[in-house]
Amino acid sequence: GCVAGRSTITPPETDAMTDAAAFTETRFTTPARYTDEVSAAASPKTDITAPEVDGVRIGTFAGYPAVLVETLDARAAIALHGGHLLSYVPVGGEDLLWLSPRLAAAPAAIRGGVPVVWPFFGRQGQGDDVPSHGFVRTVRWQLVAASRDADGSVSLTLAPPRYADLGLDLRMHLRIGETLEQTLETTNTGNVPVAFTQALHSYFRVSDVAEVRVDGLDGLRFLDKNDGYAAHTQIGTWVLDDARDPGRSDYIYADAGGRYRLDDPGLDRRIELTTSGSRALVVWNPGETSAERSSDMNAGAWRGFLCLEAANAGPDIVRLAPGKTHILTQRVRVLPRD
Numbered sequence: 001g002c003v004a005g006r007s008t009i010t011p012p013e014t015d016a017m018t019d020a021a022a023f024t025e026t027r028f029t030t031p032a033r034y035t036d037e038v039s040a041a042a043s044p045k046t047d048i049t050a051p052e053v054d055g056v057r058i059g060t061f062a063g064y065p066a067v068l069v070e071t072l073d074a075r076a077a078i079a080l081h082g083g084h085l086l087s088y089v090p091v092g093g094e095d096l097l098w099l100s101p102r103l104a105a106a107p108a109a110i111r112g113g114v115p116v117v118w119p120f121f122g123r124q125g126q127g128d129d130v131p132s133h134g135f136v137r138t139v140r141w142q143l144v145a146a147s148r149d150a151d152g153s154v155s156l157t158l159a160p161p162r163y164a165d166l167g168l169d170l171r172m173h174l175r176i177g178e179t180l181e182q183t184l185e186t187t188n189t190g191n192v193p194v195a196f197t198q199a200l201h202s203y204f205r206v207s208d209v210a211e212v213r214v215d216g217l218d219g220l221r222f223l224d225k226n227d228g229y230a231a232h233t234q235i236g237t238w239v240l241d242d243a244r245d246p247g248r249s250d251y252i253y254a255d256a257g258g259r260y261r262l263d264d265p266g267l268d269r270r271i272e273l274t275t276s277g278s279r280a281l282v283v284w285n286p287g288e289t290s291a292e293r294s295s296d297m298n299a300g301a302w303r304g305f306l307c308l309e310a311a312n313a314g315p316d317i318v319r320l321a322p323g324k325t326h327i328l329t330q331r332v333r334v335l336p337r338d
């Protein structure tokens with residue numbers, strides 16, 4: 001199809017950003033509890049007590065036990081499996097998120113929504129012995145707190161199992177209202193500094209990934225994971241234009257400004273994503289070839305989403321001293337197209 005703009009991909013400049021010596025992530029070992037937690041997640045529990053908060057229920061969504069939220073401004077569903085936001089629908093609009101109609105059975109990671117990637121992105125800085133994207137996607141989380149705010153929005157706090165041997169503790173906060181606000185709060189509970197990576201791996205629903213564009217990346221350097229992490233410079237808006245596979249994009253943008261817009265003429269909407277505590281944005285779509293090998297996506301499904309991942313990844317590594325807390329927040333809302 002014909003696209004509004006084209007991103008120009010320059011030849012690789014330097015491999016300095018992929019120099020192993022520049023990366024000093026903590027090498028994590030799988031927490032002792034992890035395997036048991038994953039086995040337990042294979043048979044999701046449904047006997048969850050609902051908090052007594054207006055607009056908050058416990059039910060199921062896409063077959064998963066979930067926290068169901070309804071406010072005057074939006075509806076949302078959060079699976080306890082993975083603490084995974086599955087759906088966010090502003091009132092009068094359509095879901096901002098894409099969720100695969102062909103999900104793999106639990107305890108597999110859920111394809112779509114907003115997977116929580118923590119405490120490492122992919123296997124960045126790790127060995128082959130750890131699961132890709134960390135230790136919280138495939139285990140059962142707890143709902144820790146829920147409240148209704150003065151403006152009618154609902155705030156939730158969820159937490160994955162506590163892995164004492166990790167030396168890090170994670171809490172996730174969600175605020176469901178006119179805007180979706182999602183925060184990963186990581187505390188160093190040990191007595192040594194920890195360097196970690198992470199992402200809120202949002203799958204945004206689009207009319208056709210080949211017809212959308214992403215603003216807010218112009219001039220940024222990015223690492224192409226499909227090209228051995230070679231560094232390139234983005235010129236103009238992001239559009240899907242990898243000649244090797246027209247559907248493929250696996251880019252980590254560095255020193256990113258934290259404000260991005262996904263323009264979708266087909267759905268007649270613009271999604272605005274703003275972030276704080278994050279200097280990386282990952283723009284991912286598997287492309288046709290790799291999507292076809294995937295057991296949890298229907299044929300052609302890759303056209304229906306684009307992942308914009310608010311991340312600390314690539315050169316953006318969080319270094320956290322004992323007792324300190326890091327906060328990554330994303331805010332998502334729909335803007336009118338003009």
Ligand SMILES: O=P(O)(O)OC[C@H]1O[C@@H](O)[C@H](O)[C@@H](O)[C@@H]1O
Pocket residue numbers: 109122132133201225250282284309
């Ligand atoms: O299939 P998974 O584990 O959910 O990962 C999906 C993708 O997630 C992206 O964040 C990575 O950059 C990709 O390389 C990866 O393929």
